[in-house]
Amino acid sequence: MPFGFRLTVVVILMAVEAYTVFRITVALLGERPRWRCYLLFYVVYNALEWGLILVLELFEGNTWTEPPLWIHELEYILTVFFLCMTIRRGYHVSFDKVFGAVAVGFFAKDIIYDFLTDAAVFYSPVFDGKYLYVITSIVLPYSLLLVFSLVTSFVLNKTEFSKYFLCLFRGRVRTGVTLSACLLLLTVNALRQVLFPDVAISFAYGLFCFSVVIAALFCIQFSAMYVASRDKVKAQEETIAQQQAHMELLEELQGEIRAFRHDFTNLLSGMALSAQEGDVEAIQEFMRRTSGYFDEKLGSEIRQMEGLSNIQLYPVRSLISTKLSLMRQRHIQVTLEIMKPVTGGRMPVEDLLRCQGILLDNAIEAAAKNDGKIRVILLQDMEELFIAVANNYDEKPNLGALAKSGYSTKGKGRGTGLSSYRRMVSRCADCVSRTYLKDEFLVQELRIPV
Amino acid sequence: MVPVYICDDEAAVSALLEKLIGDQIMIMGRDMGPLRVASHPPALLELQKQAQIPAIYFLDIDFPGYMSGLELAVKLREYDPRGFIVFITAHDDMMFETFRYRLEALDYIVKGAPAMMAARVNACLESVCERMMNEPDGKTAYCTLKVYDTVRHIPMQKILYFEAVGSRHTLVLHMDDEVLEFNSSLNHFEEKLGGDFWRCHRSYLVNRARISNVRLKENFVELDNGETCLLSRKAKSAYAASV
Numbered sequence: 001m002p003f004g005f006r007l008t009v010v011v012i013l014m015a016v017e018a019y020t021v022f023r024i025t026v027a028l029l030g031e032r033p034r035w036r037c038y039l040l041f042y043v044v045y046n047a048l049e050w051g052l053i054l055v056l057e058l059f060e061g062n063t064w065t066e067p068p069l070w071i072h073e074l075e076y077i078l079t080v081f082f083l084c085m086t087i088r089r090g091y092h093v094s095f096d097k098v099f100g101a102v103a104v105g106f107f108a109k110d111i112i113y114d115f116l117t118d119a120a121v122f123y124s125p126v127f128d129g130k131y132l133y134v135i136t137s138i139v140l141p142y143s144l145l146l147v148f149s150l151v152t153s154f155v156l157n158k159t160e161f162s163k164y165f166l167c168l169f170r171g172r173v174r175t176g177v178t179l180s181a182c183l184l185l186l187t188v189n190a191l192r193q194v195l196f197p198d199v200a201i202s203f204a205y206g207l208f209c210f211s212v213v214i215a216a217l218f219c220i221q222f223s224a225m226y227v228a229s230r231d232k233v234k235a236q237e238e239t240i241a242q243q244q245a246h247m248e249l250l251e252e253l254q255g256e257i258r259a260f261r262h263d264f265t266n267l268l269s270g271m272a273l274s275a276q277e278g279d280v281e282a283i284q285e286f287m288r289r290t291s292g293y294f295d296e297k298l299g300s301e302i303r304q305m306e307g308l309s310n311i312q313l314y315p316v317r318s319l320i321s322t323k324l325s326l327m328r329q330r331h332i333q334v335t336l337e338i339m340k341p342v343t344g345g346r347m348p349v350e351d352l353l354r355c356q357g358i359l360l361d362n363a364i365e366a367a368a369k370n371d372g373k374i375r376v377i378l379l380q381d382m383e384e385l386f387i388a389v390a391n392n393y394d395e396k397p398n399l400g401a402l403a404k405s406g407y408s409t410k411g412k413g414r415g416t417g418l419s420s421y422r423r424m425v426s427r428c429a430d431c432v433s434r435t436y437l438k439d440e441f442l443v444q445e446l447r448i449p450v
Numbered sequence: 451m452v453p454v455y456i457c458d459d460e461a462a463v464s465a466l467l468e469k470l471i472g473d474q475i476m477i478m479g480r481d482m483g484p485l486r487v488a489s490h491p492p493a494l495l496e497l498q499k500q501a502q503i504p505a506i507y508f509l510d511i512d513f514p515g516y517m518s519g520l521e522l523a524v525k526l527r528e529y530d531p532r533g534f535i536v537f538i539t540a541h542d543d544m545m546f547e548t549f550r551y552r553l554e555a556l557d558y559i560v561k562g563a564p565a566m567m568a569a570r571v572n573a574c575l576e577s578v579c580e581r582m583m584n585e586p587d588g589k590t591a592y593c594t595l596k597v598y599d600t601v602r603h604i605p606m607q608k609i610l611y612f613e614a615v616g617s618r619h620t621l622v623l624h625m626d627d628e629v630l631e632f633n634s635s636l637n638h639f640e641e642k643l644g645g646d647f648w649r650c651h652r653s654y655l656v657n658r659a660r661i662s663n664v665r666l667k668e669n670f671v672e673l674d675n676g677e678t679c680l681l682s683r684k685a686k687s688a689y690a691a692s693v
Contacts (some may be wrong), residue, residue, distance in 0.1 A: 335547050337545040337547050337548045339520075339548055375547045375551075377547055377548050377552070379552055383598050386551075386552055388551040388552070390547075390551065399624075399627060399628065399629050400675065400676070400677040422615075422631065425620075425631060426615060426631070430633055431633075432597050432598075432631065432632045433630075433631040433632075434628065434629070434630045434631070435628065435629040436627055436629070437627040437628070443551065445551065447597065447598065449598075
């Protein structure tokens with residue numbers, strides 16, 4: 001066979017291999033595949049493979065003996081490490097998650113590849129023509145590998161497996177366990193060769209491996225689902241607590257309306273008397289006094305309720321109502337203005353919730369002690385969701401220091417709220433955040449594209 | 451002269467306002483005018499293009515059959531980002547804070563007794579004058595910044611420094627009493643702003659006019675408000691060579 005043909009075949013096969021790993025990794029992370037990232041991945045993969053072959057050539061001389069195991073392992077780990085770096089650059093996911101995903105991706109690829117090549121060797125009849133042999137022993141398994149990667153990533157995306165997968169990385173202990181399991185997966189092939197060198201690789205063996213993998217996947221899925229459901233229960237409990245706060249607000253309002261009704265009937269009966277006597281002046285006086293009464297008593301509450309009912313994101317609504325009742329407890333005067341329905345922007349709801357919570361908490365902490373005032377504004381239009389939280393202050397805050405992480409008016413170990421707020425904002429593409437002082441108010445503004 | 455516009459669909463209100471504002475301008479001898487009246491938003495948008503900016507706008511909130519005062523204000527801001535907007539309203543329970551923060555509206559005037567309205571009109575014009583005085587004159591340079599549909603003109607001397615953070619192209623613009631975080635790249639601004647700014651570090655672009663101290667030993671640049679930026683080795687050697 002001509003050299004060019006061989007080279008092309010090898011390049012294409014490596015492209016398929018790299019694509020399989022890439023596709024599964026990306027699907028595990030729950031991202032969309034990007035061609036530029038893949039090309040970088042492919043180039044790095046190729047460079048590492050060829051580089052290793054070159055090194056081995058120099059190392060071993062021209063004899064085609066099997067290199068020692070540790071070199072293989074080293075190569076493997078190195079490849080995985082560099083691929084992690086490439087994907088991390090392209091997708092901005094933290095290193096541990098990428099490492100886990102790449103390890104699983106590699107493992108899946110290896111297992112499937114072994115299985116398919118073994119199957120091809122086992123089933124293919126003996127041919128005379130080498131081209132035909134190439135097709136059955138190489139082209140067929142590789143194209144099946146491609147199909148497998150596409151199907152797997154499709155299934156992973158459909159079942160939203162990435163959520164469960166990312167659950168495995170919540171908390172330090174869980175991350176540690178997951179990472180060591182991933183490392184084990186990476187080295188399992190080599191370990192097998194060390195421990196059971198006499199086991200020949202056959203079709204039945206491949207099938208066995210395959211079923212083990214399937215069983216393991218089921219285990220991961222179940223454990224992850226269990227974890228995810230526990231988190232969900234926790235989140236639901238929080239929502240219930242917030243809704244209870246909302247209910248309390250409603251009950252309070254109801255109580256006030258009852259009191260108001262009582263007042264009002266008294267006032268009206270007084271006026272009815274004046275009307276009977278034809279005392280126009282007394283009636284006018286009464287009208288002047290009572291016209292502002294209703295607004296003063298219930299106006300702000302009703303306006304707040306109106307605003308709250310405009311928020312169609314229930315978690316955000318209950319968060320804001322919880323914070324409102326907290327502000328009321330601290331005797332902070334609140335102005336809440338939500339003119340139009342709020343449905344959320346391109347920022348994930350969890351992040352939006354946390355951002356909103358941090359802004360409100362900061363405002364509550366920083367508002368003036370005696371005559372605290374807070375203004376909360378949400379406005380959604382065609383292009384953006386505009387959020388502004390403003391509070392007055394006792395002491396003029398230093399914005400330069402505020403922008404540095406770990407700033408707090410309350411000593412060390414605090415001030416993490418704003419830095420995580422900033423991290424979430426910079427994670428969301430095209431979000432704009434602005435902090436400024438205006439008319440004795442510190443204003444935090446966040447604009448999220450819709 | 452700063453043009454003044456009134457837009458209200460009730461003829462009585464707009465006539466009253468015209469008289470009040472005209473009187474106030476004359477009595478106080480303010481550098482404002484001409485005073486123009488539009489009865490509906492499209493007319494005002496037409497009028498706006500005929501005179502200079504920035505201008506002062508007195509707007510009604512509701513225009514039945516036309517756009518709302520909010521939308522009108524957004525449109526006015528597109529052409530005149532530094533104009534002064536005052537809303538006229540029948541009730542004082544309108545969403546004024548929304549207007550104040552979203553559109554940077556100046557103030558609002560509640561329709562009612564003429565004497566009270568006159569006092570509010572005067573207060574508004576006074577605060578416009580004050581702001582115009584504080585603002586630098588027309589010769590100073592501005593840095594234009596587009597955020598969604600609004601274009602902001604930031605006076606150069608307000609800018610302290612730009613800082614690049616994180617791996618995504620996030621820029622933090624530090625100004626006097628304001629911090630703005632948005633997506634852009636430092637190289638873009640380095641090219642756009644030219645020699646007035648100094649790239650003292652891979653992730654810092656400092657306004658030369660605001661530097662008070664370059665601490666070569668401690669590797670940082672101190673600004674006139676006490677904030678500091680990092681100084682890279684490369685920039686340090688370039689600086690040392692130039693001095």
